Amino acid sequence: FDRNGPGTSLKLPGTGQGGGPSPAVRPVTQSGRPITGFVRPSTQGGRPSTMEQAIRTPRTALTARPITSASGGYIRPGTASMLTNPDGPFINLSRLNLTKYAQKPKLAKALFEYIFHHENDIKNALDLAALATEHAQFKDWWWKVQIGKCYYRLGLYREAEKQFKSALKQQDMVDTFLYLAKVYLRLDQPVTALNLFKQGLERFPGEVTLICGIARIYEEMNNISSAAEYYKDVLKQDNTHVEAIACIGSNHFYSDQPEIALRFYRRLLQMGVYNCQLFNNLGLCCFYAQQYDMTLSSFERALFLAENEEETADVWYNLGHVAVGIGDLNLAYQCFKLTLVNNNDYAEAYNNLAVLEMRKGHTEQARALLQTASSLAPHMYEPHFNIAILSEKVGDLQRSYTAAQKSEEAFPGHVDTQQLLKHIYYFATLIFDRA
Amino acid sequence: PDLPILERKNWLIYLLYVRRDYEECKAVIKEQLQESQGLCEYAVYVQALIFRLEGKIQESLELFQTCSILNPRSADNLKQVARSLFLLGKHKAAIEVYNEAAKLDEKDWEISHNLGVCYMYLKHFNKAQDQLNNALELNRHDLTYMMLGKIHLLEGEIDKAIEIYKKAVEFSPENIDLLTSLGLLYLQTGDYQKAFEHLGNVLTYDPGNYKATLAAGSMMQAHGDFDVALSKYKVVASSVPESPPLWNNIGMCFFGKKKYVAAISCLKRANYLAPFDWKILYNLGLVHLTMQQYASAFHFLSAAINFQPKMAELYMLLAVALTNLEDTENAKCSYEQAVALDKCNPLINLNYAVLLYNQGDKQGALSQYQEMERKVTVARESSTPDFDPEKMVEMAQKMGAALQVRESLVWTKPSKESKSKQKAAVSGKSSSQQPLGSNQALGQAMSSAAGYGKTMQLPPGAATPALPKKPPSLPLEPEQEQDSEMSPEENSAPTGDE
Numbered sequence: 063f064d065r066n067g068p069g070t071s072l073k074l075p076g077t078g079q080g081g082g083p084s085p086a087v088r089p090v091t092q093s094g095r096p097i098t099g100f101v102r103p104s105t106q107g108g109r110p111s112t113m114e115q116a117i118r119t120p121r122t123a124l125t126a127r128p129i130t131s132a133s134g135g136y137i138r139p140g141t142a143s144m145l146t147n148p149d150g151p152f153i154n155l156s157r158l159n160l161t162k163y164a165q166k167p168k169l170a171k172a173l174f175e176y177i178f179h180h181e182n183d184i185k186n187a188l189d190l191a192a193l194a195t196e197h198a199q200f201k202d203w204w205w206k207v208q209i210g211k212c213y214y215r216l217g218l219y220r221e222a223e224k225q226f227k228s229a230l231k232q233q234d235m236v237d238t239f240l241y242l243a244k245v246y247l248r249l250d251q252p253v254t255a256l257n258l259f260k261q262g263l264e265r266f267p268g269e270v271t272l273i274c275g276i277a278r279i280y281e282e283m284n285n286i287s288s289a290a291e292y293y294k295d296v297l298k299q300d301n302t303h304v305e306a307i308a309c310i311g312s313n314h315f316y317s318d319q320p321e322i323a324l325r326f327y328r329r330l331l332q333m334g335v336y337n338c339q340l341f342n343n344l345g346l347c348c349f350y351a352q353q354y355d356m357t358l359s360s361f362e363r364a365l366f367l368a369e370n371e372e373e374t375a376d377v378w379y380n381l382g383h384v385a386v387g388i389g390d391l392n393l394a395y396q397c398f399k400l401t402l403v404n405n406n407d408y409a410e411a412y413n414n415l416a417v418l419e420m421r422k423g424h425t426e427q428a429r430a431l432l433q434t435a436s437s438l439a440p441h442m443y444e445p446h447f448n449i450a451i452l453s454e455k456v457g458d459l460q461r462s463y464t465a466a467q468k469s470e471e472a473f474p475g476h477v478d479t480q481q482l483l484k485h486i487y488y489f490a491t492l493i494f495d496r497a
Numbered sequence: 498p499d500l501p502i503l504e505r506k507n508w509l510i511y512l513l514y515v516r517r518d519y520e521e522c523k524a525v526i527k528e529q530l531q532e533s534q535g536l537c538e539y540a541v542y543v544q545a546l547i548f549r550l551e552g553k554i555q556e557s558l559e560l561f562q563t564c565s566i567l568n569p570r571s572a573d574n575l576k577q578v579a580r581s582l583f584l585l586g587k588h589k590a591a592i593e594v595y596n597e598a599a600k601l602d603e604k605d606w607e608i609s610h611n612l613g614v615c616y617m618y619l620k621h622f623n624k625a626q627d628q629l630n631n632a633l634e635l636n637r638h639d640l641t642y643m644m645l646g647k648i649h650l651l652e653g654e655i656d657k658a659i660e661i662y663k664k665a666v667e668f669s670p671e672n673i674d675l676l677t678s679l680g681l682l683y684l685q686t687g688d689y690q691k692a693f694e695h696l697g698n699v700l701t702y703d704p705g706n707y708k709a710t711l712a713a714g715s716m717m718q719a720h721g722d723f724d725v726a727l728s729k730y731k732v733v734a735s736s737v738p739e740s741p742p743l744w745n746n747i748g749m750c751f752f753g754k755k756k757y758v759a760a761i762s763c764l765k766r767a768n769y770l771a772p773f774d775w776k777i778l779y780n781l782g783l784v785h786l787t788m789q790q791y792a793s794a795f796h797f798l799s800a801a802i803n804f805q806p807k808m809a810e811l812y813m814l815l816a817v818a819l820t821n822l823e824d825t826e827n828a829k830c831s832y833e834q835a836v837a838l839d840k841c842n843p844l845i846n847l848n849y850a851v852l853l854y855n856q857g858d859k860q861g862a863l864s865q866y867q868e869m870e871r872k873v874t875v876a877r878e879s880s881t882p883d884f885d886p887e888k889m890v891e892m893a894q895k896m897g898a899a900l901q902v903r904e905s906l907v908w909t910k911p912s913k914e915s916k917s918k919q920k921a922a923v924s925g926k927s928s929s930q931q932p933l934g935s936n937q938a939l940g941q942a943m944s945s946a947a948g949y950g951k952t953m954q955l956p957p958g959a960a961t962p963a964l965p966k967k968p969p970s971l972p973l974e975p976e977q978e979q980d981s982e983m984s985p986e987e988n989s990a991p992t993g994d995e
Contacts, residue, residue: 087739087769318766350765352793386772388796389803421773457618458586460554467552477737 088316089410089442152176155186164193167202174208188212203229207238210245219245234265236272243275252279270300277309286313302333311343320350338367342377349384357384375405382414391418409439416448428452436468443473450482459486507539514543523547538567545577554584572602580611588615606636614644622648639665639672646678658682666695673699677708684712692716707733707740714746723753741771745780752784760784775804775811782814791821809839813848820852828852836868843872 155177163170170190178187191212195205210225226242229235239262246255259276263269277292290313296306311326324347330340345360347353361381368374382397395418401411412435419428429452435445446469453462463486469479506529513522526540535541545560558581565574579594592615599608609632616625629645632638642665649658662679669675680695693716699709710733717726727750730743737743748763761784767777778801785794795818802811812835819828832849839845846869853862 318762318769350769352790352796354792354796383772387800389778389800391803417773453586456586457583457588459584460552460586463552463554477739 155181155183158186160186160190161193164190164197167194167198170194170197171204178208178212184212184215188216201232203232203235203238206232207235207241210241214241214245214248219248223249234262236262236266236269240271240275247279252283255279268299270296270303273299274303274305277306281309289313304330304333304335311347315343315347315350320347323347324351324353336367338364338369338373338377341367342373342380345377346380346383349387371404375401375408375411378404379408379411379414382411386414391421394418407438409435409442409445412438413442413445413448416445420448420452425452425456436465440468441472443469443476443479446472447476447479447482450479454482454486462486504537504539507537510540510543514546519547519550535563536567538564541567542574542577545581549581549584554581557581558585570601572598572605572608575601576605576608576611583611583615588618591615592619604635606632606638606641609635610638610641610644613641617644617648617651622652637668639669639675642668643674643678655682655686659686670698671702673703673706673709676702677706677712680709681712684716689716689719705732705736707737707743711742711746714750718746718750718753721753723750726750739770741767741774741777743767744770745774745777748784749780752780752787757784757788761788773804775801778804779811779814782811782818786814786818789821791818794818795822807838809835809842809845811835812838813842813845816852817848825852825856836865841872841875843869846872 153176158173163173171194174187174190174194177183177190181187188209191205191209195202195209198205200206206225206229210222210229213219213222213225223242223245226238226245230238230242239258243255243258246252246258256276256279259272259279262272266272273292273296277289277296280286280289280292290310293306293310296303297310300306307326307330311323311330313323314320314326315323324344327340327344327347331344341360341364345357345364348356348360361377361384364377365374368377378397378401382394382401385391385394385397395415398411398415398418401408402415405411412431416428416431416435419431429449432445432449432452435442436449439445446465450462450466450469453459453465462482466479466483466486469476470483473479506525510522510525510529513519513525522543526544529537529540530544533540541560542564545557545564548554548557548560558578561574561577561581565571565578568574575594575598579591579598582588582591582594592612595608595612595615599605599612602608609628613625613628613632616622616628625648626645629641629648632641633645642661646658646661646665649655649661659679659682662675662682665675666672666679676695676699680692680699683689683692683695693713696709696713696716699706700713703709710729714726714729717723717729727747730747730750734743734747744763744767748760748767751757751760751763761781764777764781764784768774768781771777778797782794782796782798782801785791785797795815798811798815798818802808802815805811812831816828816831816835819825819831829852832845832852835845836849846865850862850865850869853859853865
């Protein structure tokens with residue numbers, strides 16, 4: 063399989079055909095992946111390349127939930143839900159004679175779902191499913207899908223693929239398409255997954271989940287313009303689709319159309335979504351769309367609704383931007399400080415504080431803050447670039463050069479970085495070095 | 498058997514180094530060093546050069562120090578040690594080592610040049626100038642001219658800098674950096690003809706040059722050639738898509754062509770990319786005033802004032818916005834501030850006079866009007882080239898008539914459009930130009946100014962009854978605008994976008 067042709071893999075960020083805003087406009091999560099408008103539990107913003115790196119990066123940087131060593135999130139201690147019999151488990155799995163239950167399809171399906179979803183005992187579930195599909199003489203697609211799910215959970219992607227494909231031959235189901243695409247994405251074959259989704263759309267024209275899947279893949283591949291197209295298709299079918307609205311909204315926001323983004327977010331508000339992030343976004347859109355009457359009240363509401371300190375930090379950070387926008391640098395300083403009080407690992411806030419310190423002329427503080435920012439978020443180009451120009455000004459070309467190189471790595475198309483590198487290179491080496 | 502000669506592979510090392518075959522070169526060096534037990538001076542030297550090319554200056558410093566231990570009589574080795582120190586930002590130490598090296602070799606321009614640059618970083622400008630002049634006497638070099646010019650600019654002596662750059666351009670007429678710097682300096686002093694010449698030269702050598710294009714474009718804008726300027730900008734926009742000055746200038750081009758919405762979106766993009774740039778905020782405020790969106794205009798202008806509190810025009814525009822937001826008290830304060838800060842812009846006084854008149858304060862209006870006349874006379878005498886506000890003359894005449902000021906001999910210009918005076922009340926925007934754009938050259942500014950005139954309507958009730966001879970043509974509020982210093986904007990301002 064072709065793994066790494068440009069634009070065919072999810073593992074190389076920035077391989078998309080562009081069409082999206084650059085990191086100078088839209089913030090990124092890990093090198094090159096722009097932040098999305100909607101966080102799903104399966105969102106992966108870039109992948110760590112080594113185990114060591116995965117351990118050292120913040121635990122929420124790559125998925126929507128804190129990372130664990132294996133998918134241990136699935137394992138639950140079986141206590142809380144045992145309402146029928148508070149003294150012990152409902153069924154003792156090891157005592158079951160799976161062969162017997164596999165003979166009775168009505169019982170077997172319910173039992174399988176219990177084992178798979180409640181007990182989370184994949185091995186036993188797989189045993190039961192294998193016996194049952196044998197009993198059904200391999201003619202029941204449902205069992206095949208379940209076996210595929212078990213394989214997928216166990217990490218046997220190729221086997222899972224076989225089961226899903228054979229199930230698709232028997233019966234077209236949206237579910238099966240989605241599972242198969244999931245397998246392909248796990249195998250890092252987004253183009254195959256796309257083709258599959260398009261096949262699925264031929265069978266089920268206008269199926270929202272399929273279109274949405276296509277859009278997500280395009281978004282992961284950084285092909286923002288195509289993603290936006292498909293999200294729009296989603297909205298044509300289902301105009302209350304929260305994910306599509308949020309994604310299109312954030313796209314508009316980052317492509318200089320805050321007014322339109324504002325309309326999308328207000329639509330979410332009309333639909334009864336009521337949380338901190340939405341009001342945060344509304345506040346930002348209002349400010350950049352010059353609707354000053356709604357701005358601060360939205361942010362106030364967002365602060366009120368914030369459920370944890372990270373969210374509070376986000377709101378204060380954005381308030382800091384508003385303060386910069388009205389030119390009140392003292393207020394901005396306080397806002398960024400409050401961001402850091404609420405979330406000590408907020409690299410962007412460190413960077414912006416450093417810029418403010420620089421404006422006051424406190425070079426050393428600025429440098430320290432920038433160092434913190436760059437070690438917290440090595441994927442952001444701003445702190446590296448700022449360190450580079452700061453050092454260049456005082457004449458420390460060594461440090462400037464290394465920082466500029468990191469900046470170049472984080473955002474390869476950045477013109478100012480390239481000019482700086484060229485300048486340093488010219489200035490530092492070429493002219494006077496004669497062998 | 499013959500004893501191994503220490504330096505016998507130097508030719509190969511040299512050849513590989515100058516061909517930039519660094520991998521191969523390192524291998525040979527390693528071999529040679531093993532053979533000679535680290536005594537081969539040249540191998541160490543080249544290894545250090547390669548390290549420096551890779552940006553590992555600390556390592557290269559150590560190797561050069563080894564070299565100078567191996568051969569303490571060589572000025573070259575000391576020079577390289579000093580240079581590594583310089584690149585690490587240790588300027589004082591570098592100066593000491595350079596002085597050592599100068600004792601060994603007195604006729605070397607490099608030593609003088611680098612001493613000059615080190616002194617420049619330490620802010621000893623006099624010593625730096627001496628050293629650089631010395632370097633020029635020994636051997637003329639583009640870079641030395643550059644540094645010398647830079648020092649003059651740092652000390653604020655533009656004329657001397659121009660002289661230096663002139664000599665430099667004579668010496669090497671195809672150096673783009675020199676030409677650009679000189680062109681920008683001419684622009685700054687207002688010598689558009691020469692500026693255009695030099696920048697044009699730059700563009701012939703390098704058609705996609707960002708700085709020159711920006712500067713040339715802003716000059717065209719100053720003369721109203723918006724389409725030509727736009728086509729210039731189009732050339733660079735693809736190579737530098739995220740440059741705030743570029744988007745600022747493009748926005749002002751659209752503004753000149755009366756495409757206000759496009760102008761606003763370009764300017765807002767520029768502002769998003771550079772939230773601390775007061776010029777962009779100023780322009781945004783101006784465009785919103787034109788669009789009669791006073792709340793937004795107030796917002797942008799007050800932000801610009803926060804970043805640039807010493808500019809009279811900003812306070813004037815803020816006052817105009819405030820007047821339209823029905824906050825006359827603050828508008829008056831703002832005008833007072835503007836008048837206090839301003840030296841030579843008559844528009845401020847005119848606007849203030851109109852406000853006072855509309856408030857019924859004839860006395861105050863009169864004094865502002867006289868102040869304006871004084872400034873106009875001064876401007877006439879010094880014949881500032883960018884003083885051409887026809888609309889202003891017209892407005893002033895009306896004002897003068899309304900105030901019964903007879904001695905309007907200052908106004909010799911016939912007002913052609915006197916018929917349309919009543920109409921002017923609606924909102925006659927006249928030629929509006931607004932070139933702007935910061936250029937990166939050496940942090941300097943060029944100025945191009947243009948007048949922008951515009952009339953706006955006041956609430957009709959504001960016209961006072963005491964209108965003697967002329968028919969009531971008073972609901973007016975001229976507000977014009979001119980500007981543009983362009984500032985020291987190098988992209989050195991670190992931008993912290995989200």
